[in-house]
Amino acid sequence: MVExxxxxxxxxxxxxxxxxxxxxxxxxxxxxxxxxxxxEFAFESAREGTIASAACLNLETRMVELRCTGCRQLFLLKxxxxxxxxxxxxxxxxxDGRDIYIKSIExx
Amino acid sequence: xxxxxxxxRDMAARVREKLGVRNVIMINLISSPGAGKTxxxxxxCEHLSGEMRIAVIExxxxxxxxxxxxxxxxxxxxxxxxxxxxxxxxxxxxxxLREFDLDNLDVVFVENVGNLVCPAxxxxxxxxxxxxxxxxxxxxxxxxxxxxxxxxxxxxxxxTDLLIHTDFSHETFLADxxxxxxxxxxxxxxxxxxxxxDEFLEWIKLSVSxxx
Ligand SMILES: Nc1nc2c(ncn2[C@@H]2O[C@H](COP(=O)(O)OP(=O)(O)O)[C@@H](O)[C@H]2O)c(=O)[nH]1
Ligand SMILES: [Mg+2]
Ligand SMILES: [Zn+2]
Numbered sequence: 194m195v196e197x198x199x200x201x202x203x204x205x206x207x208x209x210x211x212x213x214x215x216x217x218x219x220x221x222x223x224x225x226x227x228x229x230x231x232x233e234f235a236f237e238s239a240r241e242g243t244i245a246s247a248a249c250l251n252l253e254t255r256m257v258e259l260r261c262t263g264c265r266q267l268f269l270l271k272x273x274x275x276x277x278x279x280x281x282x283x284x285x286x287x288x289d290g291r292d293i294y295i296k297s298i299e300x301x
Numbered sequence: 302x303x304x305x306x307x308x309x310r311d312m313a314a315r316v317r318e319k320l321g322v323r324n325v326i327m328i329n330l331i332s333s334p335g336a337g338k339t340x341x342x343x344x345x346c347e348h349l350s351g352e353m354r355i356a357v358i359e360x361x362x363x364x365x366x367x368x369x370x371x372x373x374x375x376x377x378x379x380x381x382x383x384x385x386x387x388x389x390x391x392x393x394x395x396x397x398l399r400e401f402d403l404d405n406l407d408v409v410f411v412e413n414v415g416n417l418v419c420p421a422x423x424x425x426x427x428x429x430x431x432x433x434x435x436x437x438x439x440x441x442x443x444x445x446x447x448x449x450x451x452x453x454x455x456x457x458x459x460x461t462d463l464l465i466h467t468d469f470s471h472e473t474f475l476a477d478x479x480x481x482x483x484x485x486x487x488x489x490x491x492x493x494x495x496x497x498x499d500e501f502l503e504w505i506k507l508s509v510s511x512x513x
Contacts, residue, residue: 201303275480
């Protein structure tokens with residue numbers, strides 16, 4: 194996953210004529226179960242020898258948000274309880290917290 | 302804002318389209334190393350290759366051992382070596398599928414790399430994911446890896462012959478599984494003794510004839 198992130202960072206930096214990346218903001222949905230500490234570790238080894246070698250990584254996580262497809266109740270996932278707190282239904286759709294995205298890249 | 306998985310998702314959609322127009326089902330098997338994916342595929346090939354046209358994509362970090370185990374059943378096999386990579390992606394699946402004559406296939410089974418986290422992140426364009434766990438891994442997998450068990454269409458609990466040697470609790474396992482994904486079918490079987498295999502194979506047949 195870190196490789197995919199890096200490929201995008203480098204492409205975006207190229208497109209914007211950035212020759213030194215100072216900061217990257219990444220948002221990780223909790224659904225993915227990516228451990229921030231492991232991600233940081235992998236990021237630190239991936240950045241070596243690149244234009245992001247001194248970049249500061251800012252990770253943010255997003256909680257899993259679900260919607261009951263029956264009663265339309267929106268709620269945040271707590272204690273991995275995948276059932277609607279209003280009607281008890283297990284038919285849910287994930288409305289947030291399942292993506293990983295790069296929010297911003299700063300550099301010059 | 303750049304979504305990291307978009308590129309994989311776009312290619313997965315193309316793979317799904319390509320398989321869909323040819324009525325080919327693709328099943329993505331995900332488990333920890335050693336849970337029994339290859340053993341299960343061997344059983345599937347042994348019992349079902351006479352009645353459906355099967356092909357297998359083997360994802361392996363370095364060797365071709367699993368691919369060779371499957372070749373014995375005379376089904377087309379393509380090996381994807383990920384070179385240490387912990388999951389397959391839709392691009393490598395798209396390439397692998399070019400090796401098959403898709404117009405003359407009913408189902409493609411994909412053995413993903415042994416890992417319960419990363420393979421769940423990457424849509425391969427499969428019809429559905431099948432999670433495989435074994436009794437010797439402990440009963441806490443559903444609660445530790447909820448994403449996989451939510452994304453999976455069904456779960457195989459393998460190595461039931463070893464249950465007596467473990468402290469695996471059925472009750473905990475099933476309760477957690479249904480908390481994470483209410484109503485998901487769980488097939489309890491042993492690839493070693495063949496116990497419970499028939500019911501699972503029937504389900505595979507139904508899935509391939511698109512009745513699930
Ligand atoms: N006792 C027992 N061993 C099994 C069973 N299924 C697979 N195994 C063994 O578990 C090991 C790993 O199986 P394999 O199919 O290679 O797992 P994979 O890494 O998920 O592909 C092999 O030594 C198999 O013989 C089973 O139902 N019972
Ligand atoms: Mg294997
Ligand atoms: Zn509801």
